[in-house]
Amino acid sequence: MKTPFLSARMYATIIFTVATSLAQAARFSTLPLAFPIGSTFDLNAPGGICITANECTNDVFISNFQLINLTNSRSWEDETFTATLSASFVDPITLAPTGTASLSLLPGTFFTVRLYPFNISQDHTGAYAEILISASFLGADSNGNVIKVSYDPNLASMGFVGINPVIGGYNISNSFSMLTQISVNGTPISVPIFKATFATSPPNGIPEPTTALMLMPGLLVLAAQRRSRSI
Secondary structure: OOOOOOOHHHHHHHHHHHHHHHHHHOEEEOOOOOOOOOOOEEEEEEEEEEEEOOEEEEEEEEEEEEEEEEEEOOOOEEEEEEEEEEEEEEOOOOOOEEEEEEEEEOOOOOEEEEEEOOOOOOOOOEEEEEEEEEOEEEEEEOOOOEEEEEEOOOOOOEEEEEEEEEOOEEEEEEEEEEOEEEEEOOEEEOOOOEEEEEOOOOOOOOOOHHHHHHHHHHHHHHHHHHHHHHO
């Protein structure tokens, strides 16, 4: 994949963005990686997402990142991981739990991101842009629906990473957008752009009551759309 060209002005914007908005969401890591070992990311779907008429959520989690490989060039670094994707669903009307899902990476594939601009002579600290170049998960929910979630290779899933040295390791800031292709039982569904940040709570995927109430109008619309397609 060809890495997008960054001008000096764009790079300055990256540094400013990381230093301000992302620093508040930092996580400690013993290694200078964009995805700390064992970390969990919350992929928030504004307005929610329904995989069936009564299985809706506003959060998907990618968890348990484990480093597989690092590949360097003079201008970028690829970080390759294993990870799992999970979600829990509620009924859009009653908000009662209706199912869970746990997805694994497709056999032989990995979750890979590219950091740039990158200088191998550096100590891995600094501010970087990141672009997702591999991520495809497959599995089933507790109701037997087969779900596939993949990054969209036709659109750029990008973000910003800050790696700052501290005593004993590094503070990592990482926030990115993930543009996906999702299918349920082989049928593509419309999905929003996921906004990914470090998870602040365990990955149960169940919306808090107040959050679910705020999302209810959007979830009802999504559920109605899913219901009409199934008729």
